[in-house]
Amino acid sequence: MKKPHVVCIPAPAQGHINPVMQLAKLLYSRGFFITFVSTDFTHRCQGQESLGCLDGFRFEVIADGLPTVGEMMEDFEAFLKSVSVNCTAPFRDLMRKLHHPSDGHRVTCIISDAFMTFSLKVAEEMGVPEKEIKRSLKNLLGLSPTTFFLDADESYIGSGYLDTTIYWIPGMRDMCLRDLGGFIRVTDPKDFTLNFVIDEVQNSLKASMIIFNTFEDLEHEVLHAIRSMFPPHIYTIGPLLLQCRLLPDDVLKSVKSSLWKEEVECLKWLDCHEAASVIYVNFGSRTVSTPQQLIEFAWGIANSNHPFLWVIRPDLVMGGHTILPQDLMDEIEERGMLVSWCPQEDVLAHPSISLFLTRCGWNSTLESISYGVPMLCWPFFADQQTNCRYACYEWGVSMVIDNNVKRKEIGDLIREMMVGKKGKEVREKALKWKESAEIAIKEGGSSHTTLELLIQELAQLRDVSD
Known part of the structure; x- marks a missing residue:
């Protein structure tokens, strides 16, 4: 029997691939035929062994013109330009092929990442409904319908100007300019990245449905604001990682999404430590630091006198190799484990983990809350x-590290979070949010109910030729 055929296309970056893959697995488990579209960059990083062998879950690859991993990390503008310029034509050609298959599974829907809105135009050309998955609600409100740039020269950036309070974003209270992130923190209204993101947000509102990887209790004020301004087809179905934990092992484990080889032996290392005793450090897939920042973090972590698991990518340091001094390596030899990449969900779910030192990307934030x-x-x-800002001041699950990284501050903050009064308060709030996330995905919970509605709507889509 012909199944609904969903084409999923994430942006070629780890933080974007994960939620799209999670949603694809959920749909596959409910009887959908899935085509997962990777770009050359993603395919080179993952390798053939990541593609799995699920019947009815296939992979296609399109050109993107992207360079190697290290080069991409240091030039985000070039990454955006390459994707926007090079992916449209190959994706159009792929869709033409998929829309006239020999097995009868013509495309009924495209689910695209918020940074891949060129798929909207292709979907319109093909007469195929297009849905969009977004990772965070607040980006949508921060950049639409009103967008600004920092109307100041560079000297204002360090003079307290970023502490200016803003009141005009619906659903987001007590925000300052510094809370709106790097895409907006520019002084040129013609900045390419700023305008790229504005265009992508505006384009995304043309989709027939917007799917968010969040849950109602976590962002209820933002959700209320979005629903008051945009079409009603807003679906909040997160945390997707917890939804996927309920899947059978053959679906959950047979298709990989990591761009790096995961050093799973770190889990055995964690098994040797007491409950809630280990610091987990991971600055994500795209962050780069200076050599001095790396050293300050390393000594601060080492001086905290707690065991730690630290993910240090080979390309973590700007323009060079990631190497720690020998005296520092000698200091941490007995207490720390360094890996180039790891299965983060499994690490955060491990009972030995007590604290996550993170750049606070949305995937990492939601994973921390979930566990x-x-x-x-x-x-x-x-x-x-x-x-x-939300993790620290709205949800109370975090403390923030000053941009001017100093080893003493790092050590003091770690000790406070591990054994101090503030750390105890933060830990209690983190456990409450974990419970809230778990309730959301259970039968009758907000995300479980919304996911069922989403699946029903997608299943009812029919090929326009039928």
């Missing part, structure tokens, strides 16, 4: 400043 792990946030770019 009740408090955070220390050091936001870098994109949505991370906004996520950090």
Whole structure:
């Protein structure tokens, strides 16, 4: 029998691939035929072994013109330009092929990442409904319908100007300019990245449905504001990682989404430690730091005298190799484990983890909340400043690290979070949010109910030729 055929296309970045893959697995488990579209960059990183062998879950690859991993990390503008310029024609050609298949599974729907809105035009050309998955609600409100840039020269950036309070974003109270993140923190209204993101947000509102990886209790004020301004087809179905935890192992584990080889032996290392005793450090897939920042973090973590698991990508340091001094390596030899990448969900779910030092991307933030792990946030770019502000001041699950990284501050904050009064309060709130996330995905919960409605609507879509 012909199944509904959903084409899923994420942006070629780890934080965007994960939620789209999670949604694809959920739909596959409910009887959908899935085509997951990767770009050359993603395919090179993952390798053939990641593609799995599920019947009815296939992969296609389109050109993107992107360079190697390290080069991409340091030039985000080039990344955006390459994707927007190079992906449209290959995706159009792929859709023409998929829309006339030999097995009868013509495309009934495209689910695209918010940074891949060129798929909207292709979907319109093909007469195929297009849905869009977004990771965070607050980006949508921060950039639409009213968008600004910092109307100041560079000297204002360090003079307290970013502490200016703003009141005009619906559903987002007590925000300052610094809370709106790196995309907006520019002084040129013609800045390419700013205008790219504005265009993508505006384009996304043309989709027939917008899907968010969040849950009602977590962002209820933002949700209320969005629903008052935009069409009613808003679906909140997160945390997707918890929804996927309910899937059978053959679906959950057979298709990989990591762009790096995961060093799973770190889980055995964690098994050797007491409950709630280990600091987990991971600055994500795109962050780059200076050599001095890396050293300050390393000594601060080492001086806290707690065991730690630290993910240090080979390309973490700007323009060079990620190498720690030998005296520092000697200091941490007995207490720390360094890996180049790890299965983060499994790490955060491990009972030995007590604290997550993070850049506060949306995936990491939602994963921490889902597993009740408090955070220390050091936001870098994109949505991370906004996520950090909410994690610290709205949800109370985190403390923030000053941009001017100093080893003493790092050590003091870690000790406070691990054994201090503030740390105890943050830990209690983190556990409450964990419970709230778990309730949302259970039968009768907000995300469970919304996911069922989403599946019903997608299943009812019919090929326009039928």
